[in-house]
Amino acid sequence: MPDANRLSELNAALDDFLHTRELEEGRELPPEAPTLEDRRAALDDKYWAAVRQVVSAVAENAADGPLPLEDTERALLDFGVFPHPALEDIRSRLDTGSKVDGVLLMHESLNAVVDDVLRRDAIAEYRADYDALAHDIALWPNTHLAHIRYRDDKVRELLGESPRCSHVLKLLADVDEKLEQYKRLETRDATGRMSNDDQKSWATIRHYVESRLKEANSILTPPVTENDSKRNEAAAAAFASIESVQASVAHLIELHEKQRGLEQQILEQQSAARRVTSAELVKMLNRELSSVAGLLRLAARYARVTECAVPINEAVDYIDADRAAEAMQRMLRFDPKLIDNPMAARFGPPELLLAPGVGDGVFDASRNRWVVPQRCFSSTAESLAQAAILYRLEVDANQMKKALLSSYRESIPANRDVRANLKLRSSLIRDYINWITLETYGEEVLPRDTRNWFERHIAPSKTEPWQPPEYRGMNAYQLKAELKELNELSESAENEYRAGVVEWRLAGGDPQVYLERAVPRLTRALELNGEHHAATYSIGILYMQLGDFQRAITAFRRFTELVPCSWWSRKAIELCAQCR
Template sequence: MATGQPTLRHAALVELLDRYVQADQREQAGHTAIPGQTPADLRKQIEGVYWQDVCVVAEALVREDMPKEFEISEQDRDFISFGICEHPLLGAAKILVSPWSEVRAEPDQPLYFLHDAVRAAYRDALRLETLAKLRQKLDAVNGELEEWPDANLECIKYRDRLVATALGNSPQAQHLLRQFSELDERIEEFKVMEHRNQSEGWQSGEERKQWLAVKQYMDQRQTEINRVLEPLSRKARGIKEELARIDSTFSETTREIRKLEAELADMRAAQERDVEGTRMDTRNRRQLEFIEESLSRAREREAQCRARDKELRDANAECLNADSIAAAGDAVTATVDHLLELRNERRLLEAQIRDEETTAHQTTPVDVRHALVHELGNVRGLMRLCAKHARVTECALPLVAGARSVDPESLLQALREIEEFDPNLFNNAGVKRFGKPTLLLAPGIGDGVFDSDRNRFVIPQYTLKTPLESVANAAVLYRLDADAAYNDRRLFRGYQGEIREHRGQISNLKLRMSLIRDYLCWVTREARGEQALERDVRAWFEQHVAPRKDDPIVPLEYRALPPRQLKARLDEIERGQPSAERSFRSGVLRWLLDPQNETALKQQVLPAFEDAMHRAPENMVYVYGAATLYRKARLFQQAIECFNRYASQARQSWWTCKAVELCASCR
């Protein structure tokens, strides 16, 4: 339901704005201020009236029939989310914020405004989100239940194929298949009765007698299956122990080969520098021959391990298959356990849905209005905290002289810059459980804060500093909260124990404020290449917060991905059209999949980076990545060239300082 005329509704606010304009004009003209009518006094009054009016507007959005979504007019949206009403003083601000609602963040970290928060509180009061999530879970469970017969049948077929492979058509195989078939027929009945025996017990002797009969039936067949498989399993265990020893020897030999290959590359590089015929050249040649002989012997041992492994597996294939039969039988039983779990989960979800629907039906419009006012009160309290962090007087409307706007684009850009120099900001158990914090861009002034109750960054739309500093304040508060909740305060204690200035510091509050101040300095001034922190503080941040200086600059979306997802991303990238970005990402992904593989580094990763630099020589991210990888491959001359190129051509930042350091280490 669209609301009425905003100008009439906000008459008290408009009157205060008129008086504010007059007071501001008197102040600029140098006239004596009227007591209680200074611009600062009027801003406080405007703040209170604004939040009162916002609550009135929000309550008016709730209709008596309580539809699933409420309608909101553009005027009310601008008033709630941006503090804009019909007044000449706010005309410029209205033009400024008009495109803001069109900008959105990544799906895993949505950006929203105060009217969106009110809408979410409305849906939550009607239990709509909770019901939607429960129904989504119920649909998933029902889908698994529909697919269960096929999954169970596949497990049975796989087990029977193993029996046929290991024992062929022998009478022993037919006997084993018959025992498994009889187990399959009554396994579900047995599992249901077993669960009841463990949880509820039996109400009559007849029921208990039936349970004991079924249990005896199942035990007899399982005993017979074990009798047939035990000799084969015993032999297979000995073979597997031998295969494990071979695998261990193979792994040790592979590591030795990699070490010798690295030493061989170093010796050949040294030989090229030595003058032929000198004592140094003769000694290096003898060492080179010794390493080549050792490498040849290691490769021979590796080949012997491969041959022995293949020989054992080929000669004992039937026995090894037989050892897998018991595991395949357990897998069939596990599918039945899963079936019972799914049925129980479905019953619980259906009960929860009924309870939530009952609660929703009992909810009245008064309850919903109370929920909206409560959410607005929470946000107002957070905006007070934002102003307190910045040491300014709170003001929801854009009235503070010299304040800079924090638009959605600058907020997202600031967050990207912070993640560049704090790559583990969102690498914690909380993100796995609740996702990344959402971003609420709310009317007010000050520095951003973290709302742990709703897992969100609350960023004021105006700041006396920069958008980066405002967002960084929320980021460091989030960092400290996650460190306390999921990391046993290791970051905080490390800051206290590893920095000389803070050792023995008793006041946790002072230590916390010091860490916040240093973090803000790290992501702003130090990130720009200024050396603003003390040496030991900078070293601590480089060890615990910064990205690794001797690794390529990895795109944010690839950080903390498991190998399976990295491989999927690589396959997707490889299917794309040739380009500099495709080559760069392909090289990064190949390196992330196996950072210690020097052969892959030289034959696959570095050629990809070289192609990226050839296609886009102006992109300094490619150059820095190539420099670090040349250094890892001990190609120091190429590394020096790339580090020098990056340091001289890239915009000054922490990375350019590290390029100079790493370049010096290559000489």
């Protein structure tokens, strides 16, 4: 915990805030007294001062692992709560104990900074590569022995059991003994790294190996006058097997070179990590805290509220990891290309940091993450939608030459006269939030031209089966691996639906494959669960593409019964009309 003085100041600031709020509610606050906003700002300042003191104190013991935080310290960092009667009930709402991949809390973000400063991630990656190489090197003797045995079999197949065969095998065995040394010196000679002693050894070993290979090749080469195709093929196979043995040794040398390179990189990273002082680590952690505090102020400004990390707001929506992940998954269903862009391909999809604060989500371009306050006056979906559209605009500005914003201006008649990009950005942010939070639930709040633009540029295709967001970036190899995993799982409606979507993706537009492989999996999903929304809509799409319009209409009608109020149900009604 913070030291006694810091904790006392923090409690006093909270008491002052609560007292001022009582006076203000009773209209008894003297005109010259600090206002509620003044008290809120003072409480926020005391909170961040206490957090910095805690982080600075524990940073000295983070050399060999994560920050050693006690439960009370973690509660302060992650949720803005500390020992005070007014915060006990609120902590139970925030600290649910849920852990979701891709959703971070404040202490995890700080641990990521520690890992980055101390090069732990880089060292772990190099060690993983090193271990993989060590595994390959351990397997090499058996693989190489298989190459040698195959070569010897091909020589016997060509020459038969004869003195010539025994002589060739003896020559090749002599070469095998010196082949690794020969290949190492050959590599040094090619790269200009050969010493004087190596030059002498190279001349001797090269003559030894090449003379024996030349003699063996002369025996294995069929006479020019001989036109026996089978013998020629056997000779070609024997020569290829000899080359494969040499290639195997060359591969071993290449593996050793890579291994030495990785050893050097690991040592360099470890040396750099040892040079990091406690003061430098504390500086980087404080920089992260300042960055998050600044982003939370921006998040509060977007929501037109005063920022305060301590959870003292009334009538707010609390966001935990489960709710954030659920809202993000739903948003990806209605904006499937959100993380399909050059920035995501280079840096990966953004992580989501749930930070102690109030307001709507923002995007942190410096760390490629969404920063979402744990309290909002709107809803979880709206807060995350705000962060998502800011991410889209960042990608659009830096990677796409503002193609999205230009299209939003030129494709919608009402926007063509808007010259100010800031005003246009604000309009797009507002419309995107309405799209995610209202339109996707079936409420028609956007003008028709704006709705049509979102359906062209943001929404998923209404004429394709529903796809889980993670499937959209998969290639054929990954889809086949996913299908194999699904087939090994226990049968369920969800697994059968996913298998049907994968079969549809792998079909490549072939209607016969749809009929034979995708439709049966979706049919089975509906047999297991007749109310599976995704399978119902998806099988309607496939029936429509196969020309079985009556079954398609039946599926779409069933979908509108299951999901009466949704953007998808409106699309199902439109497709029913097309089927007629």
